[in-house]
Amino acid sequence: MKTDKELGRLIQLHLIDQGVETPTRQRIGDADKIRKQVIIDSITDIMTTGLGLDLEDDSLKGTPERIARMYMDEIFYGLDINKFPKVTTVENRMQYDEMILIKDISVSSTCEHHFVVIDGIAHVAYIPKKKIVGLSKINRVVEYFSKRPQIQERLTEQIYHALCFILETDDIAVVINATHYCVKSRGVKDINSSTTTSKLGGIFREGDVRNEFMNLIR
Numbered sequence: 555m556k557t558d559k560e561l562g563r564l565i566q567l568h569l570i571d572q573g574v575e576t577p578t579r580q581r582i583g584d585a586d587k588i589r590k591q592v593i594i595d596s597i598t599d600i601m602t603t604g605l606g607l608d609l610e611d612d613s614l615k616g617t618p619e620r621i622a623r624m625y626m627d628e629i630f631y632g633l634d635i636n637k638f639p640k641v642t643t644v645e646n647r648m649q650y651d652e653m654i655l656i657k658d659i660s661v662s663s664t665c666e667h668h669f670v671v672i673d674g675i676a677h678v679a680y681i682p683k684k685k686i687v688g689l690s691k692i693n694r695v696v697e698y699f700s701k702r703p704q705i706q707e708r709l710t711e712q713i714y715h716a717l718c719f720i721l722e723t724d725d726i727a728v729v730i731n732a733t734h735y736c737v738k739s740r741g742v743k744d745i746n747s748s749t750t751t752s753k754l755g756g757i758f759r760e761g762d763v764r765n766e767f768m769n770l771i772r
Contacts, residue, residue: 562638632701674732
């Protein structure tokens with residue numbers, strides 16, 4: 555995947571200004587290998603001292619390294635602004651002014667309260683003004699912000715505000731419906747419930763456009 559670290563930095567500043575950035579602290583060191591080793595050491599301590607597992611067993615001995623790679627390269631890569639996806643936009647020369655909707659975008663995230671799976675779909679729509687974005691880039695933006703420890707409300711806001719910044723318009727709508735495994739697999743253990751969050755801006759807050767969008771995503 556092509557990345558744009560400068561755009562990632564600008565998006566981060568914009569989200570901070572909007573009050574919706576993920577709460578983070580300054581990282582330890584600049585090298586990925588330093589952060590990776592911190593995770594390996596911590597997971598090793600959890601597995602051995604905390605859980606009493608024997609990491610000399612051939613099935614377990616590589617687990618801390620596997621978890622470290624998974625955290626940094628897969629499920630939490632969205633914490634690294636240098637990995638923000640390259641988002642290609644083109645000038646809206648044809649003056650297209652109708653809704654563009656991308657439905658059923660896969661969402662696979664991690665609950666920041668229990669570090670278990672959030673699994674669902676997102677629907678994203680916008681009405682162009684000056685810019686049109688490559689369609690797959692919206693999926694990439696959704697994926698990027700999903701790859702963080704999250705709450706669904708913040709995830710919805712981050713996608714919305716990032717796209718507002720990129721497309722230079724408030725005429726954007728984001729709806730996410732997801733199952734939270736902290737509800738499904740522990741605690742109340744409700745296997746049937748799901749959670750829907752939405753962020754509608756600009757013209758999407760008005761009756762006719764709002765209703766059209768909601769009807770299209772049903």
